Amino acid sequence: MVWHGGGVSAxxxxxxxxxxxxxxxxxxxxxxxxxxxVTRVHQMLRDGALIAERRNGVLVVPEQFLAAGGVVKGLTGTITVLRDAGFSTDEMLRWLFTADDSLPGTPIEALRSNRGREVKRRAQALAL
Structure with missing residues (x-):
């Protein structure tokens, strides 16, 4: 067993x-x-308050996840609903950035324009 020291690999x-x-x-x-x-950002990722992807070996977060006061309102709750529905991190990212004609736009755009209730409802429906 290899110990990673709880670093970025975790x-x-x-x-x-x-x-x-x-x-x-x-x-x-x-x-x-x-x-x-940066250690607090690592903890936010481990806790599911944010999600990241790995590009060319580097962990990155979509810029659209951040707003003037911090993380976009409703994003953390939406991530939790999607995770509880069994979505992988890959699937969550794809879903957040895939256009949905019923919103309209993507779920992350809807969250950014304060339509979090609609997004969360759609995420919960996926869990059924």
Whole structure:
């Protein structure tokens, strides 16, 4: 058994599943934007408050997950609902960035425009 020391390797991350043109931030950039130490960002990822993907071996977070005051309102709750529905990190990222004509737009766009209740309802419906 190999011990990883609880470092970055212990952080769950999706494969490189998002569009390459999607703006992403490295974990130090996320920490800077949130005004937190990078270790706190690592903990947020482990706790499921945020999700990341691995691009070229580097953990990154979609820029759209952050708003002026921190993490986009409703994102953490939506991640929890999706995880409870059995979604993998890859599936969660894909779902958040896939257009849904009934919203309209993508779930992350709806969260960013304060339509979190609609997004959470759709996420809960996936669990049924």
């Amino acid at each position: 952080i769950p991350a999706a494969a490189d599943v998002l569009a390459p043109e999607l703006e992403v931030l490295t974990l130090p950039e996320v920490a800077d934007r949130l005004g937190l130490p």
